[in-house]
Amino acid sequence: MNDPVISLRGIDKIYDQGVRTQVLFGVNLDIAAGEFVALVGASGSGKSTMLNLVGLLDTPSAGQVLIAGRDAATLDEDERSRLRREHLGFIFQSHYLLPDFDIMENVFMPCRLRGEVALGDSWKRVETLIETVGLSEHRHKRPHQLSGGQQQRAAIVRALANEPRLVLADEPTGNLDTQTRDVVFTLMRDLSRKRGQAFLLVTHDPSLAVDVDRVVTIRDGRIVDERRP
Numbered sequence: 001m002n003d004p005v006i007s008l009r010g011i012d013k014i015y016d017q018g019v020r021t022q023v024l025f026g027v028n029l030d031i032a033a034g035e036f037v038a039l040v041g042a043s044g045s046g047k048s049t050m051l052n053l054v055g056l057l058d059t060p061s062a063g064q065v066l067i068a069g070r071d072a073a074t075l076d077e078d079e080r081s082r083l084r085r086e087h088l089g090f091i092f093q094s095h096y097l098l099p100d101f102d103i104m105e106n107v108f109m110p111c112r113l114r115g116e117v118a119l120g121d122s123w124k125r126v127e128t129l130i131e132t133v134g135l136s137e138h139r140h141k142r143p144h145q146l147s148g149g150q151q152q153r154a155a156i157v158r159a160l161a162n163e164p165r166l167v168l169a170d171e172p173t174g175n176l177d178t179q180t181r182d183v184v185f186t187l188m189r190d191l192s193r194k195r196g197q198a199f200l201l202v203t204h205d206p207s208l209a210v211d212v213d214r215v216v217t218i219r220d221g222r223i224v225d226e227r228r229p
Contacts, residue, residue: 004030004066005087005165005198006054011063013049013221023049024221027063031166034196036189038209041218047202048170050218054200055088055168056080068165085114089159089167089197091188093174095151097143097158104130104139107158114162122161129157133187149180156188166198173208181208 013024024046031037041047052058053065056072065072067087072080089110097106107130111122130139133153135146143151152172159167169188173181185208192199201208209215210229217225 003033005033006031007064007066008050008053009064009066011050011053011060011065013046013053013058014061022061022221024053024060027218027221027223029054029216029223031198031200033165033198034192036192036199036213037201038212038215039200039202039218040204040206040209040215043204045218046221047218049221051168051170051200051202054166055090056084085110085162087165089162089164091152091155091159091167091169091172093171095143095155097151097154099143102140102142103135103146103154106143107154107161110158110161125163126157126161129160130154132191133157147180148176149184152176152180152184153187156184156191160191160195160197164197166200167192169199169201171203172201173203173205181205185211 008027008029011024011027012022014020014022027050039047039050053060056065059073063073067083070083072083075083108123108126111126116122130136133156135150135153138146138150146154172188173184176184188199189211191197201212203209212229215227215229216223
């Protein structure tokens with residue numbers, strides 16, 4: 001396997017809000033550059049907690065989260081935010097597009113947050129992505145003028161705008177009908193293969209965990225199986 005873009009080493013996660021509850025137990029996981037990984041498990045298995053840790057949105061109770069040669073678990077929030085902006089992209093079940101901005105402005109937002117300006121190299125890169133996902137003729141429309149599938153395609157472009165090393169996709173097709181779901185999944189898979197970006201897809205849908213490089217199963221806070229379909 002190529003050098004991992006992110007590594008989890010001996011991750012425990014404990015919540016203590018009056019009642020001590022351990023959610024993750026000694027989790028180890030490497031995701032390589034360009035790898036398309038599905039994380040599957042029942043509700044309450046620890047998927048969301050693990051995704052929050054990989055996404056640097058939370059810190060473990062024990063263990064290491066290694067990205068870009070740094071242990072994110074030891075960094076302060078500002079440093080974690082910088083790593084997140086530079087190395088990670090996010091796709092959610094809901095697209096979370098901003099209603100008062102057109103599609104091009106929405107998908108360029110991660111670049112703007114890094115201080116990049118419209119019409120520069122990043123803008124051209126995002127325009128190419130918009131064309132790749134078939135939204136060129138819609139780029140100046142507002143989100144409410146697009147279908148659900150088109151909105152989710154825009155959300156994928158937004159996740160890729162900063163050229164992240166790893167894209168985290170949390171039930172990204174959960175609100176779509178079957179046909180649109182398949183189109184969006186295929187788009188993500190093709191983009192991963194062509195651009196060499198790693199994807200971690202969290203899903204309850206076993207049909208999506210077929211055309212992937214690896215399926216990781218989590219149960220009761222422990223990784224119990226890893227297989228390559």
